Amino acid sequence: MIVDLSRPLTRIEAAAYGTVGVLLFLGIWSLLSLSGAAPREFLPTPYQVATRFGQLLSTQFAGATLPQHLVSSIMRFAYGFLLGAAVGIPLGLLMGWFRVLDEIVSPVFDAFRFIAPIAWVPFAALWFGTGIGGPILIIFAGAFPPCLINSYRGARFVSRPLIEAAQMLGTRNLHIILEVLLPASTASIVAGLRVSAGLGWQSLIGAELIVASTGVGFMMVQAQLNIATATVMSAMVAVGIVGFLIDAGLRWIEAAVRRRGFA
Amino acid sequence: MSRRFVVGLTTIITLGAVWYLVMMPLGLVSPGRFPSPDDVWFSFRQVAFTGYANGLLYQHALQSLRLVVFGFFVAAGTGVPLGLLMGWSRRAEALINPVFLLIRPIPPLAWIPLAILWLGIGDAAKVMVIWFAAFVPSVINSFTGVRTIEPYVIEAARMLGTPRYRFVAEVLIPAAAPLIFTGLRLSLQASWTTLVAAELVGALYGLGRVLNVAQQDIYPGMIFIGMACVAIFGWAMTRLLAEVEARALPWIQMARAS
């Protein structure tokens, strides 16, 4: 019988295995590239990618340096994400409290929900051209649903005794939402924000692949058209790093919220 | 009929009526920007019976669906076993996790340019991107599925002298099954979303292609049809998977209820 599950590895053992894993990965990659099994233009070595990444920090490609492209992307993401949260969270809380609102909005929401955010690109292009409105619409389409769903769930499933206690103390509707539902739903809302950020960032990249003239996604498409593989990969790494940082930041907030005792 | 249903239906009908009124007699929105119910109907008839973007609706749908299904099965078929292995073996986890963590933050859609670079705009590139998108949720959820098995279930199996193969088939997998299905659901959604995106960026056929051509032709009615199809098929696949889950895990409904 396997007894592996019952024996956690020591810190050192885990680190050793991990290092071996990463080295194996980089090694196989380098081997494939250097041996010519894949043509060099299509598969640069890890070292070449790293070098190119460094270059792009100060050299321009497709109209701007990597950091400049990133800034454009992050700005769009921020607008779309914050809009999604600003609309989704209050609406979700209200829907969680006012049953009628829930009954009106839910069917509409459910109908739109299954439209993949990226499918909004054609309308975004039609309505906003290459303006910033386009990507924001798409990011909003991605970021809005989790915010709404999670704040709705948080509000709807607040423990009844809490609400009854507030009512007994004479708290009126609006105040109940602000002072009971919102704090009690904080954990759920923050979890929703995390999912939202992930989907929003991903939608942004997708949008930029099609309807942008700046930004990391645009950069990737240009690099692909020019068969500048190392640049494509550098951009992917940058996208991954930013996505990771956003998620890490929200995870930190999630932990802080938990520590402060919000559900 | 529950109140909820009635209110919902009323809302939908009201919105439909508003849509019709705004577009037709009142002409409040320019027809070049937003489709009217007539436009939508016309577009539907066109793509369904005459053809658009080099194909009939069912052909485009079939193309998209078969790629999604294929990609999904490959991703789940590799992701679930890997997740189970990583969940069960701390060594496998320690070995694979760091590499996994490096790849994971890269959003699936970001793989599209690389996939096109390597494999062109044919089916292979789509499957590659779908794999990257759908692989991750399957791994993570199968992993968690194993890690959250209560220790006494495993101990009971060991006490009963269960040999390895039977343990995996009759204890490990059923115990992790609920979370495995959660992973499958997320994988399927990711597969569908990613495919549509990949087809939008570059493809010859498929629903994404229809959307792409409609965008270039500035044809709002067709865009609407494309989006509606994306939504409907997305919903249908999710329902189908839910049915499979209900059949495969009859005991889970009772477990959840108690």
Place this chain on the structure above:
Amino acid sequence: MAAITFDAVRKAFGGKIGFVALKCVDLAIADQEFVAIVGPSGCGKTTSLRLVAGFEFPTAGSVKVDGRRVSGPGPDRAVVFQQFALFPWKTVFDNIALGLRNKGIAKAERNSRVAKAITLMNLEGYEAAFPHQLSGGMQQRVAIARAYVLDPDVLLMDEPFGSLDAQTRTTMQEELVRLARLIPRTVLFVTHAVEEAVYLADRVAIMTRRPGRIKEVIDIRSVRVAEKWDQHERIEDVMDLESFIHWRTHIWRSLREEKSAQER
């Protein structure tokens, strides 16, 4: 059947939270004897059972069953868990049958053994039910049936009635006594409920607080035989007897000493 011996057993758990669960446990359980271990919470009684089961191994000393060191879990030392540990995706029948399948017993023989166990534990009619459709008491009956069907050398029961409500608990205790008299085997029974231990066991071992060792072992069997407890069918009648109360109180007092020493 087999005897169990704890010989100067010490069990320490390492890692970040290092602590000694068992200091020096010496206990000998004879063949077909029903021994209960009682003690304050956290004293190490469950750990002792897990050592016999083979889920843990001693840091020093030895745990032997039938003269051989325990090297891992197995159907010869069947365990009944407090949480039942039935497989929710298997029917009652399949849950009970799994151990026999693992032993490679042929289908016909298997089916008859499982049927007997089902009858023994009053589970007729529930063969095709899933665990979640059953009450706690019934689930534990399935778990006991699962253990009995293995014809184990040793039966290990870890607070098996701890998750049940008071009434179900009493019913199960009566059933276990009936079973133990009908099909005697070596039993190690862990509980913190003193009355349960005195009612069920041949001998009751009292464990000190952590790090645990055996403080005292009381021979209940001689008292039970002398005072003819088995004549009374109902548990409340037995618990009303002076001899029962005397020994129950004795053990309570002993445990209270441990508890107040623990709190100091």
